[in-house]
Amino acid sequence: MVRVKSRYLLCEVNVSESRDLLLLDDRAVAGAVRSAVARMHGDYGAALCSIRLSVKYLNVHNGMVFLRFPKSCYQLLWSALPFITNIESRGQQIPCFLNCLHVGGTIRTCQKFLIRYNTQQLQRILPKCKNAAEKDQVCQEILNCLPTRGSKPTYEGGSEFEDERE
Amino acid sequence: MAVFMDLNLMFSADRTRISKLLETAAHLGFSTVAINYMFEPTLPLQEIPVPKPINELIDQLPVVQGRSRPIRVLNRLTVVVSDPSHYRPNAPEYRRFDLLAVQPTSEKLFHAACMLYDIDIICISVTEKLPFFFKRAPINGAIDRGVMFEVSYSAAIRDSTMRRYTIANAASLTDSCKGKNVILSSAAEKALELRGPYDITNLGLLFGLSDGDAKEAVSSTCRAALLHAETRKTASGIVYTARSQQEAPSDPPEGQFWCRSELSIRVSDKNVTSTCAGDTPAAKRVKTT
Incomplete structure (x- = not known):
């Protein structure tokens, strides 16, 4: 069986005030990742982002995020994640940072x-x-x-x- | 398994900020952190800072993520050297710190720092374009002596131009030292400028480190730096002198002097039989020499 391989990053959104987390949603996180990758790696990164990047799961209570990246370029995309300093959500800038906890090949291991x-x-x-x-x-x-x-x-x-x- | 370390958290007089930094570092899984005191002799009215005891900064040390131990906090001094007179070898002020780092600003000073200075870490400036090129000879000398090169990443997080300088300087460093003896640290002033150890490892790939070197840059190379710092305090890590409190009434200055003389003898002889100068009584010590 051959399947399309991906890497799932389990990240934790760290904020200074935990009530800011409730403002987050999937699209805001994905947008922040996309813009960070575009800022770090230019058009090439943005192009890679547009292939299969998605936010699979977001827990707004403790800030856990599953990010899916294509396996071929996950390290390049991951290297942009430390440069996220805030996420814009519902018109508000939330200062935060992403801390990667685990990298897995399937959602199940994550x-x-x-x-x-x-x-x-x-x-x-x-x-x-x-x-x-x-x-x-x-x-x-x-x-x-x-x-x-x-x-x-x-x-x-x-x-x-x-x-x-x- | 190597534990993660971050050997550069900027000191600030603000207590809440320091405790917040330490809590975040423990939450991210750093077992050892060093609080960094900057010392720039060029600025007017500057004196070598004195490290604050950690219990004045924070009431209770937070427990490290995934371990049952509280975080270990060290003190570190960074001297920005722009003139050879700024670094004073064997200054008693330096001995209060666990780690000693210099940040050279010219090629000559970089050469001296690599080959001569008795230090643990050489900071690579990340906020400006490097005024000199790294040469293989001093870098190899530093690697032989066990001196580490430090690249800090928080400036890169703050600003886009700084990011370019950071990546450029770090890449040129890793080109010349082939990924050996590089440590990655945060130099964070705020808690939100810290990053997790795995993120830093991956960031190392941007700086031109290989997978293994990048992981070592946050773990075992840092440990090597700490061990190097211990050998600086002791003689080759074998003889350790401490001023014992009980002997205070009977002429302490002489006793101290005597300890030093033995220390120099041991070093010059390269005599590596283990001796313990600290806790033998004075009469016995005289016999052993």
């Missing part, structure tokens, strides 16, 4: 990584819990995350993690 990563984040916030009830809730979430059987909606860990932090 998803596995993301679940593991979010579990890790839960463990990180565990010592910061203020009272026992919060702590219990986080522990329960960690236990829920561990067996990734597919019966559970997969990205839930991420969104609940954000609720915990509030």
